[in-house]
Amino acid sequence: MAFIYALPGAVAEGLIWGLMAIGVYLSYKVLDIADLTVDGSVCTGACVCAVLLARGAPVWLCVIAAFFAGALAGVITGLLHTALGIPSILAGILTQLMLYSVNLYILGGRSLVAINPRASKLLVHMSNNLRSIVAMGIFVTATIIALWLFFYTEIGLTLKSTGDNPDMSRAQSVNVKFSQVLGLAISNGIVALAGSMLAQYKGSANINDGRGAIVIGLAAIFIGLSVSLKIKPNFVVSLIGVVGGGIVYYIVYSFVILLGLKTDYLKMLSAIIVAVFLAVPYLKREYFTRQRELHPNDTNARIGGGENA
Amino acid sequence: MLKITNLQKTFNPGTVNAKTALDGIDLHLKNGDFVTVIGSNGAGKSTLLNAIAGVWKPDFGTIEIDGIDVTQMPEYRRAKFLGRVFQDPMKGTAPDMEIAENLAIAARRGTKRRFVWGVRKEERVRYKKLLATLELGLEDRLSSKVGLLSGGQRQAITLLMATLNRPKLLLLDEHTAALDPKTAPKVLELTDQIVHKNKLTTLMITHNMKDAIAHGNRLIMMHEGRIVVDISGDEKKKLTVEQLLNLFTQASGGAVDDEMVLS
Numbered sequence: 156m157a158f159i160y161a162l163p164g165a166v167a168e169g170l171i172w173g174l175m176a177i178g179v180y181l182s183y184k185v186l187d188i189a190d191l192t193v194d195g196s197v198c199t200g201a202c203v204c205a206v207l208l209a210r211g212a213p214v215w216l217c218v219i220a221a222f223f224a225g226a227l228a229g230v231i232t233g234l235l236h237t238a239l240g241i242p243s244i245l246a247g248i249l250t251q252l253m254l255y256s257v258n259l260y261i262l263g264g265r266s267l268v269a270i271n272p273r274a275s276k277l278l279v280h281m282s283n284n285l286r287s288i289v290a291m292g293i294f295v296t297a298t299i300i301a302l303w304l305f306f307y308t309e310i311g312l313t314l315k316s317t318g319d320n321p322d323m324s325r326a327q328s329v330n331v332k333f334s335q336v337l338g339l340a341i342s343n344g345i346v347a348l349a350g351s352m353l354a355q356y357k358g359s360a361n362i363n364d365g366r367g368a369i370v371i372g373l374a375a376i377f378i379g380l381s382v383s384l385k386i387k388p389n390f391v392v393s394l395i396g397v398v399g400g401g402i403v404y405y406i407v408y409s410f411v412i413l414l415g416l417k418t419d420y421l422k423m424l425s426a427i428i429v430a431v432f433l434a435v436p437y438l439k440r441e442y443f444t445r446q447r448e449l450h451p452n453d454t455n456a457r458i459g460g461g462e463n464a
Numbered sequence: 465m466l467k468i469t470n471l472q473k474t475f476n477p478g479t480v481n482a483k484t485a486l487d488g489i490d491l492h493l494k495n496g497d498f499v500t501v502i503g504s505n506g507a508g509k510s511t512l513l514n515a516i517a518g519v520w521k522p523d524f525g526t527i528e529i530d531g532i533d534v535t536q537m538p539e540y541r542r543a544k545f546l547g548r549v550f551q552d553p554m555k556g557t558a559p560d561m562e563i564a565e566n567l568a569i570a571a572r573r574g575t576k577r578r579f580v581w582g583v584r585k586e587e588r589v590r591y592k593k594l595l596a597t598l599e600l601g602l603e604d605r606l607s608s609k610v611g612l613l614s615g616g617q618r619q620a621i622t623l624l625m626a627t628l629n630r631p632k633l634l635l636l637d638e639h640t641a642a643l644d645p646k647t648a649p650k651v652l653e654l655t656d657q658i659v660h661k662n663k664l665t666t667l668m669i670t671h672n673m674k675d676a677i678a679h680g681n682r683l684i685m686m687h688e689g690r691i692v693v694d695i696s697g698d699e700k701k702k703l704t705v706e707q708l709l710n711l712f713t714q715a716s717g718g719a720v721d722d723e724m725v726l727s
Contacts (some may be wrong), residue, residue: 158704197525307583308578308580310577312565313575313577315558315561315565316558316566319559319560320555322555323558323566324540324558324569325539326517326539326546327543327625328543328572329540329542329577460645
C-alpha cells in the first residue's frame, strides 16, 4: 500500500532523471564520449533556477537560463578536449570540479537555497505529483521531438557521424571538433534543464545535487536500451526507452527505500547496477562465445599493409 | 594539379624509434593522371597519402592542390578537394547510420553544413540510381544501416561517397587489400569505371604489381621514403612484372621482399 502511495512521486522524479538521461545519451551514445561534466551541470541547473526564482524571476526564464548555463559548461568541457587536447574523460572531471566552485558562487556561498512554492509559480513540485508528471511528460516529449528533428538536419547528421566514425567524418569535411563541442553543449544544456526541474520538484537547490548523476543516467540508458533495442533500434524508440529507464530506476529506488534500505547505501546500489550492465557484454564476449571463424573481410585476418609508424 | 615539393616526415624524432617515413618527396600530377603507387612495407606509401590528406603536418615541404597551398590546412577543410578510400573497409563509412545518410554526408563534402533537412527526397532518387550502378543489390536498401553490409559492399559505398561530390584528387590507400579474392577485382573494376567516367586525378596504392601495371597511366615506386621509379605513357603500357621487379632490385640495392614477389 505504501508502495502504491509512493508511486506517483517515483514516476515524477523518474521523468526528471529520464530527461537528464537523454542528455547523457547524447554524449555517451551519440558522441561516444563518457562525459563526467554531468554531475556538475545538474547542480548548476538547480542552482541557477533556485537563485533566479528567489530573486523573483518567472519560472520559464529560470529554466531557459539553466539550459544555457549547462550548455556553457558543456562548451568548456568540449574546448578542454578539442582545443587543448585533454582526454575527454579528464576534461569532464576538470569541468565538474570547476563547477563545484561555480555552483557555490551561484548559491552565494551557501550550501542550500530553498524555493518557496507559494511565492513562485513552479512547473513541478512534490506537493502535486500528478501536475508534475503531466508537466514533465510535456517537457520530455518536446525534447524528444526536437532532438528527433535535429538529428535529421545536416548539422545533426554530422554530430551522429562524428560519434559513429570520426575518421570518415573528417574525410567528408566534417569539423569533428566543432561537432563534439556542440554535442556536449546540447547534452549538458538538457542535463542542467533537468537539474532546474529537480530543484523545483524538491523545493531547493543543494550543492550536493547531482552527485552520481552520470551513474543514474547510465543506469537509465542501460535499463531502457535493454528493452527498446529489442523493439525497434531507432533513435526515438531509444530515447523513449531511456526515459522509461529513468522511471524504472526511480520506482526500484523507492521500492528499495520502502524495504528499509538506508538511503546512504543507494549510491552503492546504483554503481553496482551500472557496473553489471557495463560488464555483461564483455563477459559474454570473453567467456561465453566460441572463437569465431576468420572471415576474409576480417581486417585481423589480413597480412601486410598499414605502415604508419 | 597536385604539386608536392621536398616533403619530409620523421616519426618519433630524436628517439631510438625515429623513422624517416618521407625523405624529400617531389611529385607533380597533371589533371586526369591515374597514378599507381607500389613499394614494400614501410616504403612510405600510406604516409604519403596521409600527408596529402592532412592526417598530420609534414616536417618540411609543401603540398599544393590546384595552386592552393594546403600544407597547413586542417584535415577536415582540405577534404573539400579530396576523395578518400581507406584500406580498412570499416573506416570509410559510419556503421550506425543509414546508407542514404552516409551518402548525404558525402554529398555535402566541402560545403557548410546548415540547419536544413539532411537527406532530401530528390537525393534519395539520385542515390538509388547510383547504388544500382554498383550492381550489389543496394538500391533497395537505402534505409539499411551500413554496419549490416559486407566489407566489399561497404568499400563500394565508400568509393561512391569519395566521388559523389567530384574530388579534385582521389586517394585510394590499398582499398582492395582487405577484401576477399572475389570481391577485390570487382571493386577495382568499379574504381576504373568511376575514375574514367569522371576523369578523376587519382593516386592508388597497391600491393599487387599486376594491378599497378594494368591500371592508370603512370606508375611510381617508393623505397625508404623516396620515389625511386617513375614510369608513364607507352613505357608503362609495355611494362612487365619481371621488368618491374628488376627495377625494384636496382633501386633498392637488391632487397626484394617476399610479399612483392608473391603478389
